[in-house]
Amino acid sequence: NDPVVAIVGVTGAVGAEFIAAMDKRGFRISKLKALASARSAGKTVSFRGQNVVIEELTERSFEGVDIALFSAGGSISRKYAPIAVKSGAVVVDNSSAFRMDPNVPLVIPEINANRIRDHKGIIANPNCAAITALVPLWPIHQKNRIKRVIISTYQAASGAGAAAMEELVESTRANLNGQVYTPKVMPHPYAFNLFNHNTAVDPETGYNDEETKVIKETRKIFEDDSIAVGVTCVRVPVLRAHCEAITFECEQPITEDQVRAIMAQAPGVKVVDDRAKNYFPMPIDASGQDDVLVGRIRKDLSDASGHSISMFVAADQLLKGAALNAVQIAELLPQRVMA
Ligand code: A2P
CATH class of the missing domain: 3.40.50.720 (NAD(P)-binding Rossmann-like Domain)
Structure with a gap:
């Protein structure tokens, strides 16, 4: 039945x-x-x-x-x-x-x-920013344990619901017409602006709730309490689909070719990484797609030991993120x- x-x-x-x-x-x-x-x-x-x-x-x-x-x-x-x-x-x-x-x-x-x-x-x-990062990171973590990851998000209006998406459209329209728009859903003007994620900020740590969710949920989903997670969550004036800049450090040395090969096989991932055309993951392409788009796969030049890789990802927050x-x-x- x-x-x-x-x-x-x-x-x-x-x-x-x-x-x-x-x-x-x-x-x-x-x-x-x-x-x-x-x-x-x-x-x-x-x-x-x-x-x-x-x-x-x-x-x-x-x-x-x-x-x-x-x-x-x-x-x-x-x-x-x-x-x-x-x-x-x-x-x-x-x-x-x-x-x-x-x-x-x-x-x-x-x-x-x-x-x-x-x-x-x-x-x-899970939280949409966590899903977007973890789908591509998991198959890497399986092959070469990720000790530490730093994530910076560029989160769309869709994560705050239909009313927030409408606020982005309406405030942009008002702005272009030279009118004043008073925010109703978001804590700050959304058109032509970006701001700290609109969740409560812990007065002690300075982390917003979205960031705390990403840290805790990563550990729970990976069943790895020792993975070190640094994260900054920001709301950007994009209607739908979140992007994230991700840098991770593995236990063993890792090359961008190895990451590219793992990503090519990873379930739920599509590699969009065309340096010649300057074509990489964008929210406009991720919108309506099931896969997490992964690109800008490159060596993290701040780590001379060759254990770190940087990449940029985009995923539809309403689809794979929810x-x-x-x-x-x-x-x-x-x-x-x-x-
Ligand atoms: P409604 O449209 O009747 O208010 P979003 O995440 O886009 O903001 O949507 C929130 C969803 O939660 C909407 O479907 C909304 O329904 C629903 N919702 C909000 N408050 C309640 C409630 N008290 N009981 C049931 N559904 C609710």
Whole structure:
């Protein structure tokens, strides 16, 4: 029997991509339950040529649901994911609510699909900046352990949801028309600007929450508590798809040719690395693509010992960074939690 699938946050930027990813991959379901806030109840979403009426999320929404894909923010997940599990559903949660819970597998299928079977009802989808870095780093780490990695992100509006994408468009338009735009979603003017990631900054360490997530989630997913991670997360005025500059240091010497060969075979990776044409990963190319684009693969000249490589990557935050990864996890699920 094909599963009944609920999408929580179906009207959101990721919610829409859950539907598109299921459609594209031919994910078989017997019924779609479209859930959002009371504001959206009664509207419809289109799925495989049918209009599905959106229902308000309530404690009774999960009766008969086999798989629930959540992307409506951490507080909704904290409240409703346990209710969904109690109703017999398996939850794939895109929020950060349960990622570091030792009872919750944190899964990127290309890396640790084997962890899915450990779940107790909830499986967490990692942070989008973490997924973008870790998909290409994992196959390198397998061959030549990465001791240390430094990541600088260039994160798109899509990671902050549909309202943030709209704010980027509207504030850019206002700017070009010479009008004043007061930010509603982002903490700073977004048009023709960039700023520290819009998550809380720890007053002690100076790290924002996004950076802390990347550090902790890398260690959990790689099952390597000693990997050293340095990270700076920045929001840039790009609508969709995150980029990252990554420099990593391996235990053994490593060459750019070795990295190129590993990347050519890596699942979920596409090499875009044309020095003659100055053509490298760009958000505009990554948007709508399933793969993480990897390029600018080159020796880190600051490390004379030959253990370090730098590269530049781009990935669709809404797809591999969120909805696609969650649907890939759902594809690997047995339908129900076994009591
Ligand atoms: P709604 O459109 O009805 O507000 P995004 O990540 O793009 O900002 O989207 C957030 C998603 O979370 C939307 O689908 C939104 O639905 C949903 N959402 C927000 N608050 C609630 C709530 N209280 N109950 C259910 N869904 C919610």
